[in-house]
Amino acid sequence: MSFARLGLIEPLLAALAALEYKTPTPVQAQAIPAVLAGRDLMAAAQTGTGKTAGFALPLLQLLAAETAPVASNSVRALVLVPTRELAEQVNESIRAYGRNLPLRTCAVYGGVSINPQMMKLRKGMDIVVATPGRLLDLYRQNAIKFGQLRTLVLDEADRMLDLGFSRELDAVFAALPKRRQTLLFSATFSDAIRSMAGHLLNDPLAIETSPRNTAAKTVKQTAIPVDKKRKPELFCHLLKRRRWGQVLVFVKTRKGVEQLVATLQAKGVSADSIHGDKPQPARLRALERFKANEVQILVATDVAARGLDIDDLPLVVNFDLPIVAEDYIHRIGRTGRAGATGEAVSLVCADEVTQLAAIETLIRQTLNRFEEGGFEPEHRVPLTNTAGQILKKPKKPKKPKIAAPSPAARQPAKKAGIAPAKPRSAPGGRSGGRAGGRPAAAGKPSRRSS
Ligand SMILES: Nc1ncnc2c1ncn2[C@@H]1O[C@H](COP(=O)(O)OP(=O)(O)OP(=O)(O)O)[C@@H](O)[C@H]1O
Ligand SMILES: [Mg+2]
Numbered sequence: 001m002s003f004a005r006l007g008l009i010e011p012l013l014a015a016l017a018a019l020e021y022k023t024p025t026p027v028q029a030q031a032i033p034a035v036l037a038g039r040d041l042m043a044a045a046q047t048g049t050g051k052t053a054g055f056a057l058p059l060l061q062l063l064a065a066e067t068a069p070v071a072s073n074s075v076r077a078l079v080l081v082p083t084r085e086l087a088e089q090v091n092e093s094i095r096a097y098g099r100n101l102p103l104r105t106c107a108v109y110g111g112v113s114i115n116p117q118m119m120k121l122r123k124g125m126d127i128v129v130a131t132p133g134r135l136l137d138l139y140r141q142n143a144i145k146f147g148q149l150r151t152l153v154l155d156e157a158d159r160m161l162d163l164g165f166s167r168e169l170d171a172v173f174a175a176l177p178k179r180r181q182t183l184l185f186s187a188t189f190s191d192a193i194r195s196m197a198g199h200l201l202n203d204p205l206a207i208e209t210s211p212r213n214t215a216a217k218t219v220k221q222t223a224i225p226v227d228k229k230r231k232p233e234l235f236c237h238l239l240k241r242r243r244w245g246q247v248l249v250f251v252k253t254r255k256g257v258e259q260l261v262a263t264l265q266a267k268g269v270s271a272d273s274i275h276g277d278k279p280q281p282a283r284l285r286a287l288e289r290f291k292a293n294e295v296q297i298l299v300a301t302d303v304a305a306r307g308l309d310i311d312d313l314p315l316v317v318n319f320d321l322p323i324v325a326e327d328y329i330h331r332i333g334r335t336g337r338a339g340a341t342g343e344a345v346s347l348v349c350a351d352e353v354t355q356l357a358a359i360e361t362l363i364r365q366t367l368n369r370f371e372e373g374g375f376e377p378e379h380r381v382p383l384t385n386t387a388g389q390i391l392k393k394p395k396k397p398k399k400p401k402i403a404a405p406s407p408a409a410r411q412p413a414k415k416a417g418i419a420p421a422k423p424r425s426a427p428g429g430r431s432g433g434r435a436g437g438r439p440a441a442a443g444k445p446s447r448r449s450s
Helices: 010-018 026-036 051-064 084-097 115-122 132-140 163-175 191-198 228-241 254-266 280-291 325-332 350-363
Strands: 041-044 075-080 105-108 125-130 151-155 181-186 205-208 219-225 247-250 271-274 297-300 315-318 342-348
Touching (some): 010 051, 041 051, 051 075, 051 084, 051 125, 051 151, 051 181, 075 132, 084 105, 084 125, 084 280, 105 115, 105 132, 115 125, 115 132, 228 254, 254 271, 254 297, 315 325, 325 342, 325 350
Parallel strands (some): 041 181, 041 205, 075 125, 075 151, 105 125, 151 181, 219 342, 247 297, 247 315, 271 297
16 A cells, blocks of 8 residues: 555645655545545544554645635644644644645644744634634634634644633634534544534544554563652662663653653753643754754653644653553554554553553553562552552551550441442543543533534
8 A cells, every 4th residue: 555545736745755754654544535536534543553543644635726815814624632842743744744845834832922823823824723723812812713614623632622722622612613524533532522522523534543442562561569758769779770871751740740850950850841730942952953853861741642743752751650551552552653563551550550550441451560679669559450459458567455445436437437448440541530631531511522
């Protein structure tokens, strides 16, 4: 199979040859002809398998065939993404694929001045890549108009459609023309999102290039049980002992990110960070320096979990497990991309066993566990299985025998005013809600494109 056989035009084929793309990936082979034929799509394909070109190439071709000029402040195609870094990256990819075509594209996102973005939009744009908040600001200030819009792409579609973005996305959908082509792409789609997304699409083609919600096969995954308080020490130990090169490390909180960066820098390791409290230019600079191999360790919150394409990144470490199981697939997918191999190591403490079980249920495999000598946890991490069950309770540390307890202390927990522990239900992919204001999507009402 070649790109030419998919019906792509010469300027795109020349750009692909220059990028040394020889054969289409499975998602590209299926998505490109369908988008060219005007279909709506829900496309699921593993991380690092070229979904960006899967929508960008046919989109560029459709736009190149348009004869009417794009009006001032208007846009013909909109690509929505969840993070600013991803907006930059997707815009760069579109520019690379479209380098031989006379089409205009730009990225708009928050955290930077709005005026230069307004200036760019004045001429009219063929493609705008946007994060939803800034897009709405521009729309409300009449800097962008959707009358000529023909295609909407949601990259990381399940993230865009979950509750965290629901208000903004409802406002965007209300502003867009109802007659349009809509394309959804992600490596993960929960059942709740699948049924909700059905309302957005018109007779969609479903593309699934692998079993649902599978982690990239190219990534070797392991877990190291460890006590929570010893994680920083274990990370530094592994960095030295295993002679790790570049590592992308995911930490649960912004504060935790900065603490780990400070620990590493104090040991003379070059480390930088990406999280939501950091000014946007510093976020972009950290990513650029990491991509250019000027920084060895990039520590990030889940803001860096999705979509980012870092050439030849060998290793992802989950310093903390993600709250939402799907994010595990996206995080570890920052390595093992475009056919390369990679490794993902998760440091797991006893408190995280529910998250571990939810991840293993989602990916339908248990993570191989290896204890690191000298770091065996005092609080054992219970065993888990892919049915989301926690098989063994952690062993309680033995208490020295002392005098018989008082009658009050012997009361069953309930009588003493303590609620007994509820039996745990099997965790689904999105059990447990989400810290940081992104709750589970399961209860989300369906959404319409009106
Ligand atoms: N046909 C191809 N041949 C060779 N390389 C390709 C091809 N298509 C894409 N790539 C490269 O593969 C890498 C991953 O592509 P891309 O970022 O589009 O993946 P993705 O499927 O969107 O991943 P994610 O789910 O993480 O967002 C990029 O570096 C891209 O340049
Ligand atoms: Mg992508």
